[in-house]
Amino acid sequence: MIKISNVRKSFDELEAVENVSINVNKGSIYGLLGSNGAGKTTLLKLITGIYVQDEGLITIEDQQVYENPEIKNKLFFIQDIPFFLPQYTVKQMAQFYENIYPNWDQKRYEELVRVFEMNVQKKIHKFSKGIQRQAAFILGLSTKPDVLILDEPMDGLDPVMRKKVKSLLIEDVADREMTVLISSHNLREVEDICDFVCIMHKGRTIIEKELDDLKSDTHKIQLAFNGPIPQGIFENIKVLHKEKRGSILLFILNGKEEEIIADVKKYNPVIFDILPLTLDEIFIYEMGDVGYAVQNILG
Numbered sequence: 001m002i003k004i005s006n007v008r009k010s011f012d013e014l015e016a017v018e019n020v021s022i023n024v025n026k027g028s029i030y031g032l033l034g035s036n037g038a039g040k041t042t043l044l045k046l047i048t049g050i051y052v053q054d055e056g057l058i059t060i061e062d063q064q065v066y067e068n069p070e071i072k073n074k075l076f077f078i079q080d081i082p083f084f085l086p087q088y089t090v091k092q093m094a095q096f097y098e099n100i101y102p103n104w105d106q107k108r109y110e111e112l113v114r115v116f117e118m119n120v121q122k123k124i125h126k127f128s129k130g131i132q133r134q135a136a137f138i139l140g141l142s143t144k145p146d147v148l149i150l151d152e153p154m155d156g157l158d159p160v161m162r163k164k165v166k167s168l169l170i171e172d173v174a175d176r177e178m179t180v181l182i183s184s185h186n187l188r189e190v191e192d193i194c195d196f197v198c199i200m201h202k203g204r205t206i207i208e209k210e211l212d213d214l215k216s217d218t219h220k221i222q223l224a225f226n227g228p229i230p231q232g233i234f235e236n237i238k239v240l241h242k243e244k245r246g247s248i249l250l251f252i253l254n255g256k257e258e259e260i261i262a263d264v265k266k267y268n269p270v271i272f273d274i275l276p277l278t279l280d281e282i283f284i285y286e287m288g289d290v291g292y293a294v295q296n297i298l299g
């Protein structure tokens with residue numbers, strides 16, 4: 001659906017996006033995560049055709065986005081500071097979008113106005129930050145986009161509204177295979193709705209993986225042996241982290257659970273436990289030497 005291949009974008013000397021390649025499948029909710037200044041917003045502005053890349057290719061449904069009104073009509077971008085025309089009310093913005101977006105759905109708009117209990121007659125700039133964001137969601141979802149792109153979408157929303165917005169997104173993904181790309185600093189905020197995640201750091205992608213794969217491929221193991229650590233253990237398994245806590249050895253391993261169990265059992269441990277890993281821990285260990293960035297992402 002969205003294909004980004006070897007994309008670069010610099011501002012003067014600074015390379016904000018360095019050789020990034022990612023794929024976002026139709027009907028998925030894709031989380032673009034990363035530390036401050038990682039290049040997330042720049043990448044979203046490239047995808048939505050606000051910026052043009054210095055190198056590489058960006059396509060949505062195999063068509064380039066930049067200066068392509070046909071594709072732009074199928075996507076909606078809610079920026080970190082949502083865009084509204086000055087002095088406009090929600091009703092006026094709705095009329096504006098109705099004229100631009102061919103798929104504008106008036107019935108859906110009225111329904112969403114009811115759900116959010118939105119005052120459509122009030123000038124938007126007089127609303128609080130959170131209500132302005134709600135107005136952006138009402139308008140964005142009423143354009144019935146094939147692709148919805150969200151930059152820090154939950155900023156300023158209270159927990160009830162976050163839940164409401166998440167369930168509306170899931171509804172549109174399930175009903176009509178809308179594709180959603182969400183950028184966020186905060187992994188915990190989006191992990192319950194994303195099926196794919198990508199972590200960016202300093203303009204590059206560090207991990208791009210299906211969330212379930214990430215969870216099922218990483219394991220925390222506690223082990224103890226009568227005597228020293230046997231030679232050869234985990235020779236063919238990727239060890240992300242190893243530490244000793246008294247007589248207990250703690251390993252973070254990347255691999256299939258059955259293979260790990262089979263390997264361990266060859267060495268007759270006196271203690272052997274497989275413990276669940278939180279997503280936070282997975283990211284910390286996977287990213288290893290960029291641990292500082294992970295702390296930021298995990299907030």
Ligand SMILES: Nc1ncnc2c1ncn2[C@@H]1O[C@H](COP(=O)(O)OP(=O)(O)OP(=O)(O)O)[C@@H](O)[C@H]1O
Pocket residue numbers: 011014015016034035036037038039040041042043185
């Ligand atoms: N228009 C611009 N002109 C010059 N530099 C820019 C511009 N936009 C972004 N940058 C720089 O590019 C880098 C990436 O910025 P970007 O806003 O894409 O990061 P981000 O991951 O969205 O960060 P944050 O999470 O803090 O919003 C930063 O170093 C930023 O200062």
